Amino acid sequence: MNRSRNNRPAYNSRRPVRRSQRSRPQRTRRLAFRLRWIILVLLVIPVFSYVSVLDTQVRDLFEGKRWALPARVYARPLELYVGMKLPPSLLTEELAAIGYKQNRQVDEPGQYYMSRDTLTVKTREFQFWDTSDPSAQLQIRFNEDTVAEIVNLDQKRYTTLARIEPKMIGKIYPTHHEDRVLVQLEEVPPLLVKALVAVEDRQFFDHNGISMRGIARAFVENLKAGGFVQGGSTLTQQLVKNFYLSPERTLTRKMNEAMMSLLLEWHYSKEQILEAYLNEVFLGQDGNRAIHGIGMASWFYFDKPVGQLKLHEMALLVGLVRAASQYNPRRHPERATERRNLVLDLMAQQEMISLADAELEKVEPLDVVEKPADISVSPYPAFLQLVRQQVQQDYREEDLRSEGLQIFTTLDPLIQGLAEKSMAKGIQRLERENRRTRNLQGAMIVTGSENGEVLAMVNGKNSQYAGFNRPMDAVRQIGSLVKVAVYLSALEDSRTYSLVSTLKDIAYEWRNKTGSDVWQPKNYDGREHGKVPLHYALANSFNLATVHLGMELGLDKVKETLKRMGVERDFKMYPSVLLGSLSLTPLEVTQMYQTVASGGFRVPLRAIRNVLTHDGKPLQRYALSVEQRFDSSPVFLLNHALQFAVREGTGRHVSKGLPEDLAIAGKTGTSNDLRDSWFAGFDSELLTVTWLGRDDNKSIGLSGSSGAMRIWREFIDNLEPRGLPPVTPNRIQWRWVDYKTGRWSSKGARGAVLMPFIGNQVAADSYSGDQHLFKFE
């Protein structure tokens, strides 16, 4: 009470004083307090939103990070089997083309050694569409040009077949031209990772994204050097810089970089960051292609996967991280060696390797492959365009450019090489021999007769030419190649026509309705041959006999046959079409002849076998598919007459000396004024369509047999095909006839040849071409 009483006056008495003394500071303090809050709020809100924006950005990009990977396009894998005809030199050529090295030891995948008649090779593991083939050490013994024996040395047993990984023939790049092969951290040799950390960011496993010690050290170093010699960036910062930010050097960017590095470290493990770094880092430039990531760099510089790198090769790659262009081992091998050795020294210093090992590795050559087998420009631009055209029917352009699809095509580099050589040499020779022949160009397409796979596609005399794609886009008159449709239309009517039916090879005149337009075709030799058997007219490509036959059959019927053969282009049917006033591309002609080469089955031409995802998961298969368009018997008859065309008819001069057992059917074609020279030839295995002409459509002065067929002959001589005999349908019966007159003859008589006929007595035993049976469309 007292206290209170005492206190109160005291309180009261002091109150005014207090009020006068304390009121101002209190107010100020309160104000300051409020101000502090306001400032804090004002500061925290933007900082918070700034950090939160960066945080979202960091997480979204890192988690959703999908590097744009180029699509990789492969040739067919080489399938080796016992009994296969394959000169050893072609096998070593194929191995060299996929980056295999000749080495006596053959202890690493990607090495081979040829001694006398035996080739030892250690294949690389490869994921195909159907199976994953492990690496295998194989011993292949040859008997001259034939594979006689294959031994799997790992399993110590004989094997009947083996598959060699395919050659990469092109890539479809992202728009920014970055090239990379993704790797997972466990695929990368630990020593490489350790070396990278030692060189680029020693405190990587200790810091939280930013290293104050690193910055301080860089500052001191730069001060000493009087300029910028060392950056204080951690690996995380470098990754952030490449991943998220533009390359300019501003304070804002630096701040963002630091903050994002902290956030990245906050959210993700060191291993995740390291893996991303290894895939992101820039390690070289090849024309306009940028080499990113350790996986791609390993192929680019050493032509092997990252798991197979030797110590000094790892050191070189680590050395390149700092400045890939400056230490480019192809351009500046000395600088690169110096840099590599510095990395090796550092590795020894950090006790990752022994000093002795470092010294040993330092004397190794750089071992960088002269030219990357992993090409930036495809050696087969024309074929690649066909692949793109076919693949674009199923995939979006952006997916092709960024999903890292692995596209396995049908291209056979060995056949392609022979075809290119035949075209280049052939054109050169023809131009030398014929004065009128200048600026000659050409196209050649080779397909599998039965499966329609495009094995080779040649565009002109210079196969590297990436401009006008003649096989796909040169729409040219096909001349007498069209005649097969006329004769096939006739032979389908087996009650009326056979190979010995008599045709009239006499003058023909066609007038339009008003009579103003007159068409009077002539034979190539300008003569009329009177009555001739059908096979003889076709083999010798008589125009007059063909026109008479075509008009007898009806233009609509011939047009329908052309459509059934696979001509999809729309065209108007005039009598002149019977002699080839129909314009098609070499590819369209190939599709048309494919149907007769495969015995009457339409087989769509395919350039792609299958597609895998970037990590080897099967995505899509372009399966073999056929559709019967003609009964096999009339097609057999037609093909038999086409064999006469090669041996006895228009092709007789060019086919001289061809092996007797080679049952090759073919047809020459020449357009008006000798502007186009064609030859379509096939056997049981391959179909080849060859075209020669000029880009400006001027005359080349060559017929089908004096031009295109000679190029084809050169190709066949180089290829030496197997010569499988054609399969004779059940309804076929053979009789001896006189070749020129078509009259019955007997064995041994002069001019007598065996001629196939369609017999009726066995009709029930064979598919008759009955249309209602296969109307499946």
Place this chain on the structure above:
Amino acid sequence: MQLWQRHTLGLVLGVLLCLPLSTVMAEDSKAAVMTLLSEAKTFFDEGESEQAAAILERALRIDPRNPVLWHNLAGIRLQQEDWVRAASLAAKSNSLAVENKWLRVRNWVLIALACDGMGDMDCTMEARNRARALAN
């Protein structure tokens, strides 16, 4: 699918990929094709029919006119109920199986089943008649 159809399909597929190689096959590549055929059979038995088809296509690249390979490919398409393709592939096999009557019978049975799958009764009847005529 009716019971008899299931039964016939089962019969066809049961012997699929076990067919012996025909005599028209090129001698030199016989062993390699046999290996692939047996690989294809393993995949087929494991239900990996597309894998089996891919391997049969590999074999056809080595021996393009082998009617047994074409027939087996047709059988795989039949199992996948890809009727049109199955019938066409069987017709292809037929065009090559000139010396193998038994295989041609099988092909016509296969075509009959494919036609039935398509609901084309005329085609089914005709194919069945062909099979019967050949078998007798």
